[in-house]
Amino acid sequence: MTDTPAPPTEHVLTLDCPEAPGIVHEVSRFLVEHGCDIVDNQQFGDRRGGHFFMRIRFSATGGEDTGDTLRRDFAAVAAPFAMNWRLEPAGTRRRVLIMVSRYDHCLNDLLFRARSGDLPVDVVAVVSNHRDHEALADWYGIPYFHVPVTAATKAAAEERLLEIVAEREAELVVLARYMQVLSDDLCTRLAGRVINIHHSFLPSFKGAKPYHQAYEHGVKVVGATAHYVTADLDEGPIIAQEVIGVDHTHTPEDLVAVGRDVERAALVKAVRWHCEGRVIVHGRRTVVLH
């Protein structure tokens, strides 16, 4: 009886390292020697900073332990270049916990896109400091956690959040208009795993009421910024930004309304790119290979 060969599997290798001769050569040789076929490749050599970034999607033959074999063998290629790298199955669905306060337009959009398969994510929990959106989470069959936050309860609320992240095995936390500032300790413990949507074109109009600030300045463009969360409010590495034209006829309330579209658009891009392993943080900036 002939063994039918296992179907090829697809994987994504994302790496960055100090610029050096031979990086692409060594990576390509590794893939050829392991019978792999490159499907898609993006790279960026930062001449100014002397750093190199690459994302390769490739197909591989071999059984279910192919990924482990590739990871074991690639370590020897990576070490001489001092690479930061990860090699994961392509199309991996990420386990995402969404945090929200009163405004639900970003929550709604993410839940719909996750359910429709547009985003490679499984939403494993919705956490909020209000009860407003419990029915929506129930409708999607997603656990809803009400975690009120006051100055007195903030530490306990953040410990409860970390418990939920662990219980639900969340890989990514998305602040989908969650209007509480996370503590330095929480930002450190979830470093690189929290994406926030800020409702302005950063670095303009930081803080809680950017549309009113924008109105007072008479801007002709408003925007939204999706960024990784750090202890420094609204300062985290930017992943995606979107803008839309406005004019003197827009009241602050109008700016809030048109802003919803750019908030949704920026956040979904950032979540998709993060989940597809396209975003590499380098200092306070990101390189997005898309």
Ligand SMILES: Nc1nc2c(c(=O)[nH]1)N[C@@H](CN(C=O)c1ccc(C(=O)N[C@@H](CCC(=O)O)C(=O)O)cc1)CN2
């Ligand atoms: N450590 C961080 N935490 C959070 C960030 C961040 O960048 N770093 N982003 C915010 C979201 N956000 C703007 O995008 C934002 C949210 C809230 C505030 C704010 O001043 N909140 C007040 C309370 C407001 C209220 O209760 O409605 C406060 O916390 O005292 C500013 C900006 C999410 N967290």
